Every structure is written in C-alpha cells, then in structure tokens.
Amino acid sequence: MSVLKLIGVLLDYPQDALWQHGDELLAAVDGPGLPPGRRAAFVQFVRELLASDPLDAQDRWLSLFDRGRSMSLLLFEHIHGESRDRGQAMVDLIDAYRKNGYELDAKELPDYLPLVLEYLSQRPQEEAQDWLRHVSHIVGLLAARAGQRESPYALLLETLVEFADGKLELGALRQRASEEPRDDTPEVMDRLWEDEAVRFGNEAPDENCAPPTRIPARSADIRQVQS
Incomplete structure (x- = not known):
C-alpha cells in the first residue's frame, strides 16, 4: 500500500476504527511499502497504539496536536496564521483537489495533513514528492518538536521528510525545537483563549464553554488501509 496513505491513517486522530482494523494495520506496516530501515519502528508504533486504551491514545493525540499551535496538523496555520491569506490558500487548495477529481465534504479542512496525504497517495509519486x-x-519542524517532546509520532513525520527527499537538517531543527518556549502548558493555553475570545454585542459566549478544537470533522478511512 502507499506509504503516504499509511502515514495519513496513523497520523490522524485515533478513532475507534483503528482498533477494529488492527490486523489490517499490522499487515500494512509489515508490507513492502515502507522503507526497510523504518519498518520495525512502524510495527512497534502500531503494536503499542493497539495495545493502548483508545481513550488514552486519543488524549495523547490531543495533548500533542491540539493544544497550542506549534504542533498543529493544519499546514496553513504555520504559513499564514489567522491572516486573510489563509482563506484564499484554502480555496486554491480545494480547487487543486477538484481538478484531479478529489472532492471534500463541506466541513473538511483541506490543509489538514492526514487529508493532504490521502490525496497525495492517489497521485503519481513524483508529484507527491514535489508537494511534500x-x-x-x-x-521537519513538526518532527523535531515531536521528538523534543519524546512523542512516538516523530517517527511518522520524519518518514515524511525522507519520502520527500528533503535536505532538511533535522539536527538543527531539533536544536531550534529545544530552545522554543512550549505553547501547550495550561498557563499559555489560558492566555491564548482569553486573547481569542470574541463577543458580538450582548451575545457573549458562555464562560464555561470549552475552547474550540482544531480537529477537522473528517478522518481517514481505516477500512481502506490495504487499498
């Protein structure tokens, strides 16, 4: 199977379907699609994931990718932040998908990395490598930050850089990551949501509302992991 599809499935929010199709996942990571030097590590990653409680795995994913912007899997958040340019970039990316017959649900965010990987898994390898x-x-910086936090997800991100034949110096990125202030601590998160609170006239949001998650509505289809 495509290494990009596999990484997209594993990088996505771990829904219950992962455990329901554990045998297919193990067969995929033990197949010929992965670089031989990475295969054993992927097998270990999947075995440890399947051995964990789904709620614990989901909490670890949220703690890494959905608390603070530095580990966001929404690519344009790193490029455009909250500027208006991000909206146009989204439109352009959706148009690129549609030109190749790849339609998104209305609630799907086109720059969500697992979704991007599923799209690229259907494109010629040279084109996919150019995109990446x-x-x-x-x-590469996501990989360095994940490694700094001792997360097993660093494996998936490092493999993507290798697939793209990237010439990034991960050592330098790891050094940069080690010097960055963390943006996922309770104190920083509290300040972030205070700064981003928006009130329209007298219709103020309930102060007890939890901060919004950035997880896209869509998740990769694990049932097609061996396709």
Missing part, C-alpha cells in the same frame, strides 16, 4: 518538498520545512 514545498512543506518539508513545516513537517
């Missing part, structure tokens, strides 16, 4: 080279500086 354009964002390899982002993926």
Whole structure:
C-alpha cells in the first residue's frame, strides 16, 4: 500500500476504527511499502497504539496536536496564521483537489495533513514528492518538536521528510525545537483563549464553554488501509 496513505491513517486522530482494523494495520506496516530501515519502528508504533486504551491514545493525540499551535496538523496555520491569506490558500487548495477529481465534504479542512496525504497517495509519486518538498520545512519542524517532546509520532513525520527527499537538517531543527518556549502548558493555553475570545454585542459566549478544537470533522478511512 502507499506509504503516504499509511502515514495519513496513523497520523490522524485515533478513532475507534483503528482498533477494529488492527490486523489490517499490522499487515500494512509489515508490507513492502515502507522503507526497510523504518519498518520495525512502524510495527512497534502500531503494536503499542493497539495495545493502548483508545481513550488514552486519543488524549495523547490531543495533548500533542491540539493544544497550542506549534504542533498543529493544519499546514496553513504555520504559513499564514489567522491572516486573510489563509482563506484564499484554502480555496486554491480545494480547487487543486477538484481538478484531479478529489472532492471534500463541506466541513473538511483541506490543509489538514492526514487529508493532504490521502490525496497525495492517489497521485503519481513524483508529484507527491514535489508537494511534500514545498512543506518539508513545516513537517521537519513538526518532527523535531515531536521528538523534543519524546512523542512516538516523530517517527511518522520524519518518514515524511525522507519520502520527500528533503535536505532538511533535522539536527538543527531539533536544536531550534529545544530552545522554543512550549505553547501547550495550561498557563499559555489560558492566555491564548482569553486573547481569542470574541463577543458580538450582548451575545457573549458562555464562560464555561470549552475552547474550540482544531480537529477537522473528517478522518481517514481505516477500512481502506490495504487499498
């Protein structure tokens, strides 16, 4: 199977379907699609994931990718932040998908990395590598940050950089990551949501509302992991 599809499935929010199709996942990571030097590590990653309680795995994913912006899997968040340019970039990316017959649900965010990987898994390898080279500086920094936090997800992100034949110096990125202030601590998160609170006239949001998650509505289809 495509290594990009596999990484997209594993990088996505771990829904219950992962455990329901554990045998297919193990067969996929033990197949010929992965680089031989990475295969054993992927097998270990999947075995440890399947051995964990789904709620614990989901909490670990949220703690890494959905608390603070530095580990966001929304690529344009790293490029455009909250500027208006991000909206146009979204439109352009959706148009690129549609030109190749790849339609999104209305609630899907086109720059969500697992979704991007599913799309690229259907494209010629040279084209997929070119796409990933354009964002390899982002993926490489995500890999470095995940490694700094001792997360097993660093494996998936590092493999993406290798697939793109990226020439990034991960050592330098790891050094940068080690010097960055963390943005996922309770104190920082509290300040972030205070700064981003928006009130329209007298219709203020309930102060007890939890901060919004950035997880896209869509998740990769594990049932097609061996396709």
